[in-house]
Amino acid sequence: MKKTILSIVTIASLIFTGCSLSDDDNNTNVGGEVTVQNLAGNLTSDLTLKSGVAHNLIGALLVKEGATLTIEAGVTINALAGGTDVYILVEKGGKIIANGTAANPIKFTSSATSPKAGDWGGLIINGKAPLSRQNGSESNAATEVKNSILFGGSVANDNSGILNYVILEYTGARIDDEAEHNGLTLNGVGSGTVLSNIAILNGDDDGIEFFGGTVNASNILVVNAKDDMFDFTQGYVGTCTNLYGVREAGYVAVTSDPRGIEADGNLDGNSPSDINQSVFTINGVTIINNAAIELTDAIKIRRGATATITNAYVAVGVGASFADFVDLTDSKGDANGATTITVVGNTANGLNIADNKTVTGATINATAGTAGGADKTAFAWTGYNF
Numbered sequence: 001m002k003k004t005i006l007s008i009v010t011i012a013s014l015i016f017t018g019c020s021l022s023d024d025d026n027n028t029n030v031g032g033e034v035t036v037q038n039l040a041g042n043l044t045s046d047l048t049l050k051s052g053v054a055h056n057l058i059g060a061l062l063v064k065e066g067a068t069l070t071i072e073a074g075v076t077i078n079a080l081a082g083g084t085d086v087y088i089l090v091e092k093g094g095k096i097i098a099n100g101t102a103a104n105p106i107k108f109t110s111s112a113t114s115p116k117a118g119d120w121g122g123l124i125i126n127g128k129a130p131l132s133r134q135n136g137s138e139s140n141a142a143t144e145v146k147n148s149i150l151f152g153g154s155v156a157n158d159n160s161g162i163l164n165y166v167i168l169e170y171t172g173a174r175i176d177d178e179a180e181h182n183g184l185t186l187n188g189v190g191s192g193t194v195l196s197n198i199a200i201l202n203g204d205d206d207g208i209e210f211f212g213g214t215v216n217a218s219n220i221l222v223v224n225a226k227d228d229m230f231d232f233t234q235g236y237v238g239t240c241t242n243l244y245g246v247r248e249a250g251y252v253a254v255t256s257d258p259r260g261i262e263a264d265g266n267l268d269g270n271s272p273s274d275i276n277q278s279v280f281t282i283n284g285v286t287i288i289n290n291a292a293i294e295l296t297d298a299i300k301i302r303r304g305a306t307a308t309i310t311n312a313y314v315a316v317g318v319g320a321s322f323a324d325f326v327d328l329t330d331s332k333g334d335a336n337g338a339t340t341i342t343v344v345g346n347t348a349n350g351l352n353i354a355d356n357k358t359v360t361g362a363t364i365n366a367t368a369g370t371a372g373g374a375d376k377t378a379f380a381w382t383g384y385n386f
Contacts, residue, residue, distance in 0.1 A: 195215055
């Protein structure tokens with residue numbers, strides 16, 4: 001991998017543009033001045049990626065505290081197919097401003113001739129918002145893909161920037177069974193951050209995962225996530241509006257327990273006595289499995305999480321199924337009894353809307369029908385054919 005990147009940097013025209021990027025001992029940046037056309041290293045001052053120029057992500061780009069990475073509408077960033085070595089990480093106190101438009105979205109994609117899931121590590125944003133934790137301990141945690149970098153804090157309205165009209169594809173490189181990159185990873189991101197109109201396509205692990213934080217999100221499309229479409233954990237407190245997740249016919253790649261929605265109150269159920277466990281709301285969500293395989297659950301809430309989910313819709317294609325429709329139980333702890341889920345299931349093709357596991361106090365309103373869920377028209381800008 002390093003030999004490949006050295007070749008790219010050597011033959012590139014190196015033009016220093018006034019930004020400050022320095023090396024990191026765990027990055028695949030091999031040294032020398034790194035231009036806006038070839039991105040890797042530590043970004044320590046503001047940088048703008050302009051439209052009409054080729055931008056190549058060739059390693060790990062770390063947006064450091066005090067720096068802002070601004071990406072103009074219409075920009076495409078081509079990521080080297082380097083798996084876990086290639087990603088963008090916005091650290092606490094850093095910002096990303098990727099404010100595209102419906103007509104000119106911003107795209108992060110693989111540079112491979114034949115791109116595939118897991119080509120690169122996706123986008124990670126670290127913020128200063130609260131996490132679940134033991135009473136009396138600090139609200140800090142290690143970034144899963146780079147343990148030396150922390151996220152979390154006490155700033156609920158922390159602002160990490162803007163993601164609007166953004167496409168992320170061929171992401172989600174896996175490190176091992178315990179650590180992986182998702183399409184979009186949100187670590188302790190605060191409510192001052194704007195997340196809207198985001199499409200996450202063909203990723204190797206989760207589409208989008210919230211590790212704590214208070215950020216709200218709207219109009220999120222996930223297509224062909226190998227693991228969970230939407231994942232919440234470690235004390236996430238926020239509202240998500242208009243989520244649409246679909247696994248297409250023929251997309252049969254899976255992890256050990258792929259789900260439509262997976263939610264934990266604390267991280268992996270290992271701290272059931274944590275304070276500030278996940279309490280979140282979803283208004284309008286569609287979960288569709290069109291692949292001729294069984295996914296574990298359409299909706300799984302567990303391990304101390306409290307969910308309020310309204311206007312959910314679930315359907316399956318021919319030969320497709322879910323092991324459970326809604327499951328609120330788990331060996332490491334059940335969902336909080338204040339959980340309420342209102343969901344319509346399309347019983348065509350054998351979907352069993354009565355296959356639910358509940359807990360005392362919780363409410364599951366499951367009815368049969370063919371309408372409801374997310375508003376697909378919100379995703380017309382992506383060009384995706386529903």
